[in-house]
Structures are given as structure tokens and as C-alpha cells.
Amino acid sequence: MTAPARTRTSADLIRAEEPVLAHNYHPLPVVVARAEGAWVEDVEGRRYLDMLAGYSALNFGHRHPDLIAAAHRQLDRLTLTSRAFHNDRLAAFAERLAGLTGLDMVLPMNTGAEAVESAVKVARKWAYDVKGVPDGQATIVVAAENFHGRTTTIVSFSTDETARTGFGPFTPGFRIVPYNDLAALEAAVDDTTAAVLIEPIQGEAGVVVPDDGYLTGVRELTRRKGCLFVSDEIQSGLGRTGRTLAVEHEGVEPDVVLLGKALGGGIVPVSAVVARREVLGVLRPGEHGSTFGGNPLAAAVGTAVVELLETGEFQRRAAELGVVLRGGLASLVGKGVVGFRARGLWAGVDVDPAIGTGREVSERLMREGVLVKDTHGSTIRLAPPLTITSGELESALGTLEKVLAA
Structure with missing residues (x-):
């Protein structure tokens, strides 16, 4: 036997x-x-x-029962078309997410790192097409001790040597300044600056909360200097800090918000770049894409996540x-x-x-x-x-x- x-x-x-x-x-x-x-x-x-x-x-x-139910319903209908075709879930997801954040347009992706990489491309394209920065000279200012992911471009502006060592050569075009230091930020921003990319709270660094007024100062400086404020809310967003977005603690409205993690409800990877229309509007067909970004299953789960947050509970x-x-x-x-x-x-x-x-x-x-x-x-x-x-x-x-x- x-x-x-x-x-x-x-x-x-x-x-x-x-x-x-x-x-x-x-x-x-x-x-x-x-x-x-x-x-x-x-x-x-x-x-x-x-x-x-x-x-x-x-x-x-x-x-979560509401999210599992949304996934099950969608699994029985349609999971993937690629963006070669439209699907019947994507428009509702984008509309609800834009409404939740108070912004205009959504670029759906999959992982948080993809959202950051996408934002880097969009910011550079905006700098060339709208701001008039000479081609190939756009810079992005970031904060030391940041965590935005571990792709080769992202580790190029990391100060974490574990993430960097052995992975060069690195992508140029980034300037690193101390976090929570408006004077250093002011000194780093010039006519070539496309964007300031920061976490409103630095998660990987140990949940570092900046001084009151720092985010307001970043918003004022970026407006005055004519560059974008990109807020990475992949960890801090979607209810975590007691607000939908962490920037809301100072009443700040960035030009671009990056979302991920909780947007997929723990079921599927979902991320998004959410921005003003004049920023995301710089993209044209063929300039950026993702086979799975905006797939019907992700859109269904993401919509259910937004519905949970719309209640404020x-x-x-x-x-x-x-x-x-x-x-x-x-x-x-x-x-x-x-x-x-x-x-x-x-x-x-x-x-x-x-x-x-x-x-x-x-x-x-x-x-x-x-x-x-x-x-x-x-x-x-x-x-x-x-x-x-x-x-x-x-x-x-x-x-x-x-x-x-x-």
C-alpha cells in the first residue's frame, strides 16, 4: 500500500x-x-x-469581499485584450480614479516602478514640448533616501548603495537634494528642470514625515520655477495616512500623482500616472505603452478599490x-x-x-x-x-x- x-x-x-x-x-x-x-x-x-x-x-x-467579488465577476467575462482594442471597463476606471484624485487624465500601468518610469518619460516629454527645454537636457530633481523602485533608471537616482552597487552605468539627468530641505531644492531647480519627484512621506527610509509646510513649499517653488510637481503616493496614497492622498494633509495639489500597490486591492498589480490634461496630453500613440496596463481585470478591481475610497470610510x-x-x-x-x-x-x-x-x-x-x-x-x-x-x-x-x- x-x-x-x-x-x-x-x-x-x-x-x-x-x-x-x-x-x-x-x-x-x-x-x-x-x-x-x-x-x-x-x-x-x-x-x-x-x-x-x-x-x-x-x-x-x-x-476584501467587495474586491474578490469584483475580480470573480470579471474573470467570468474578460481578462485581457491588450490596448490594441478598447475594453468595456477601462473608461469607468479612469474616470473614477481621476475624480478621486481631483486630476484629469490617467495612464494605467501595472507596477509602481512602471508608474515612476512612465512619469519620468512624461515629465521629460512635457519639458521638451511645453516648457521648451532643449532636447536631451531635461533634468529631474529628487530627494536623497528616496525609494521609487529598483529598475536601472530608478536606481540611477537612489542613494541606497545596496540597490545601486554593481548595476551601472546609470541614467543621467537627475539631481539629488536632501529631503525636507527647501533651500537645497530651490538651488537645484533651474531652466532645465522638468519636474521635482518626491514621496510626500518617505516609506522605505523609515516613514519619514517632512516638516509642516515642506509640501506647500515644494508646490509653490515648482509653480514659480515652471516645472512639474510629481508626488509618488504609491505607498502613502489611497487612505494609508488618513487622507486619500498624503499631500492632502497640506492641501497641496500636485501636477502628477503616482499610484500603485493598494490600487490593485492585493489581487492584481495595478498602477497609474494621474495628471493634469496638459501634462499627460503630451503622449501620442506609440510613444509609451503596456500590454497589460489597463486590462479589464485590473480595471474592474481598480474601480472597486476607488468605490471603497469614495465613501471616505x-x-x-x-x-x-x-x-x-x-x-x-x-x-x-x-x-x-x-x-x-x-x-x-x-x-x-x-x-x-x-x-x-x-x-x-x-x-x-x-x-x-x-x-x-x-x-x-x-x-x-x-x-x-x-x-x-x-x-x-x-x-x-x-x-x-x-x-x-x-
Whole structure:
């Protein structure tokens, strides 16, 4: 009689990845098999509270019923046409997304990095066609410690040596200035500047929130200097900070907004460049494209995401629960936490290095049933789904307190 097949454990599956997967990630040793809401379950049935939410790709939690239903309906009808033809879902998606952001036109793409790359092309084209910058001389000003992706063009203006080393030669045309420094930005912008591209909150750097007035200053400077303000809201947007967009905390309206991650609802990769008509209007057929960008399945899910945000419920939840998050973290300062930065349901927490690195603290939290991710040094990031309850959030903060005390 044939013996029953042995269920593969987490350790088995992790070992199986080693020889066949490129080693471009160093994940925590947990193998997720199922998920719902703010909770995930590994192959052995252990449950974990997800306090990372796919770097904000899961703002609405795992398998939100409205988003799953939208995907199922579309899967039964049509999934892909390419942009060689029209499809019956794309116009509604673009119209609703433009309305949500207060802008005019949408360029649908797939990943966040594609949205950034697309914005670089659009900004340069606008500089040549509209601003009158001589061909080949357009520059884009960015901030140090940025994270906009890891393509070769994007790492050309990164200051993260891990992302850069060994991948040159790099794309020219970028100027890097310190984040949150309006004087440095003013000095870097000149007649060749097509755009200033920044994150309104720097996520990968440790959820760095700029001083009040910085974003307003960027908007005023770009208007005065005649260049575009491009706001990368791929992590900070779509409810994460308690507003639809993080720039709304200062009442700022960029020329271009970049969206991704949560726009796909944790189901499919969806990103978009959303901009004023005179900016995206510079593109002509054949100058840019994507086989999958704007596909019917992505458009259906993206529309359902916009519908959730149109109610304002998730923005309110992030703002209200953000008070709980800040209060809990404030109570831990001096008890293993040396500082933190937070806005809405998003925080970078600096742990006392004597307690451990961010990786070590993340592993300890994992063993206690809470999933987070480290960033530089002894900093961990918290970005739970916006569907998390106050009780679940307080439980996670209690677990953090326990781990720090231990």
C-alpha cells in the first residue's frame, strides 16, 4: 500500500526555494498559505496578525469581499485584450480614479516602478514640448533616501548603495537634494528642470514625515520655477495616512500623482500616472505603452478599490486608528523605543540598538504572532490593513511591548 504523501512544512518549503529562486529577498521564515482580513495563516496552521499589509498593497486587508467579488465577476467575462482594442471597463476606471484624485487624465500601468518610469518619460516629454527645454537636457530633481523602485533608471537616482552597487552605468539627468530641505531644492531647480519627484512621506527610509509646510513649499517653488510637481503616493496614497492622498494633509495639489500597490486591492498589480490634461496630453500613440496596463481585470478591481475610497470610510478609519497607534508607540518611548514617526496607520519605529536590529525584532515579533518588516538599522515599519480593529491594533502594540521588554 502506498504511504500517504507527507505534508510539507514551512522548513521544507523554505529549503525548496533555495536552489530555484533568485536570492533578491531575505524574507522572514514564515510560509503563508491562507489569509483573511488582517490575519494570515502558515502551512502548519499558525495565525499571525499582519502589520505590514504588503507594504500598503493590502490597505483593504486580505481578500476584501467587495474586491474578490469584483475580480470573480470579471474573470467570468474578460481578462485581457491588450490596448490594441478598447475594453468595456477601462473608461469607468479612469474616470473614477481621476475624480478621486481631483486630476484629469490617467495612464494605467501595472507596477509602481512602471508608474515612476512612465512619469519620468512624461515629465521629460512635457519639458521638451511645453516648457521648451532643449532636447536631451531635461533634468529631474529628487530627494536623497528616496525609494521609487529598483529598475536601472530608478536606481540611477537612489542613494541606497545596496540597490545601486554593481548595476551601472546609470541614467543621467537627475539631481539629488536632501529631503525636507527647501533651500537645497530651490538651488537645484533651474531652466532645465522638468519636474521635482518626491514621496510626500518617505516609506522605505523609515516613514519619514517632512516638516509642516515642506509640501506647500515644494508646490509653490515648482509653480514659480515652471516645472512639474510629481508626488509618488504609491505607498502613502489611497487612505494609508488618513487622507486619500498624503499631500492632502497640506492641501497641496500636485501636477502628477503616482499610484500603485493598494490600487490593485492585493489581487492584481495595478498602477497609474494621474495628471493634469496638459501634462499627460503630451503622449501620442506609440510613444509609451503596456500590454497589460489597463486590462479589464485590473480595471474592474481598480474601480472597486476607488468605490471603497469614495465613501471616505477607510480614510476615517486610518485617521482614527492612527491616534491609537501614536498613543501606543508614545507609551513605549524609553521602554525600548527611542523614537518613532507616524501618520495615519503608518509608522517607522526606532528600536534601541541594544535590544536588537530591526530584523531581530521582526523575528521576535513573528514568533509571537505579529508580522512586521525591518528597514535600515534598528527601525521597523508598521503598516497594518486599514480594516484592522482597535482591539487587534492594541494587541499588536502589546506584543511589541512584550518583545521589547524581553
